[in-house]
Amino acid sequence: MEDRFDCIIVGGGIAGLSAAMILARAEARFLLVERGEFCGAKNVSGGVLWGTDLARLVPEYWEDDTAFERFVNHRRLTLMDASSAFSLDFKSADFGVEPFMGITVLRARFDAWLAAKVQEAINAGANAEESLLATDILVDEILVEGGRVTGIRTGAESFHADCVIIAEGVNNLLTRQLGIEPAYVPADHVAVGVKEVIRIDEKRLADRFQLSGNSGLTNEFVGFASQGVEGGGFLYTNRDSISIGLVLAMADLREKRRKPYDLLNEFKSHPAVADMLAGGEVLEYSAHVVSTGNVDAVPSKLFGDGVLIAGEAAHLLLNSGKAIQGMDYAMRSGMLAAGTVLSARERGDYSREFLSAYQQAIEDSYLMKDMRGFHDAVGVFHSPTMYEKLPAILCDFGRQYFGIRNEPTRHAREMLLASVKKHASIWELAKLGYRASRSL
């Protein structure tokens, strides 16, 4: 093996592995280092990889049974108060066609699977002996000489490369070491996700959630789910389990002095949720910080001399209200970073000037277009009117509208007006509606 690699990738999550796949296909010599025992061992996500990029990275991945849990053809948004749940529900056979527009995954399995695919791509290339995926390696320091990044140090050992892709995830200590992100990132820029994977027999799961074959449901929750803390809940169906959890804004959780695991218990006990979980067995509890998707949290420069930042280490994540898109953002940014590295290799130029093409590629892609385009939606979804009052109004209305009482009934419009007045003001709701209609 040569002493020097074309590229070192720090982190074997989705961003790092996606970059690795592109480099492997181009027969570049690279080293990917992962601190976990295997790729995925340190990674947590809610559980949906949105979009179709995976089909570009691993063509016809769906032929492989072990690649993912379920494809998403059924989506539901539920607004809840303490006793009721009001849902917007959409199911479509059009979403059951490959390439799927979303798949549920469990990261310890998915990342390990993707790493195996990268290894296959390395093995198929001409430089099979000169690239490797190395696990159990913690990077202590990014090596910088004369202002340019030259490699990594792990313990007493150093490895050198023409450039380094940092794909270390949201807790981006190395990105901070380089000064690309300030040393202290305030709580406002992140949320904390807590989750349980609950086993439910596959047959029972299919019956309970009306699944057929590998089809799956995603359900997001606002209102009671987060008990007045800014945030929301999620429930995703896996092969023979459910991923259920909460995403809670860090600053508000701190302000309201709540414990995330207590909130998760309350959420699971909601009557509508409890019905979905009955008879399940908790297999694994997990938690992780997640970026809020606020574009202001993205560092102003995602590159430097000999270095590129990809995935959530760069706070690349979209929370538009329709979905939380972290993993597809990681995937695309990893692919774009690797593409830039390959151009740099061709030109023999790894300067910041040349690597700035990566930032431009991010700006030109759906990643930054949507983060900027839906910036206001983040504000709408994080307003108390949205996560507290709207669910209360709709559940109150639902109890009137759907409740048949053998007595003279008011018209829906009057019911809705009464419910609005009870929990908010028309003006407040009109403002929210106006902002929502413009931003979503």
Add this chain to the structure above:
Amino acid sequence: MPEIRKLSLSERLGTVAYRNQGRSTARAHIEVDTTICNSRCPHQCTTYVCPANCYTIDDQGLVHFQFEDCIECGTCLYACDQGAVTWRYPDPEAGRGVNWQLG
């Protein structure tokens, strides 16, 4: 309506696989200057926001930190705005930290 049993945190942490679980000692990856927590912190927020309850508060109202149950989520790295938390990733050989089976 089915009764959903409320899991205690220790039951939950019992489902988590950790690295180097067999070792009698492990090197701490997070250091907390609890003199800050116990002298000038207005909220002592880590004692409730931490998803693994690594920060506890005793009868005297003093904050203590134990790294052993840490699941490396990063919460305290952001929630502590007093500069009390020095956060590193655990060493694969000598440290503790999670080994997710599902993730």
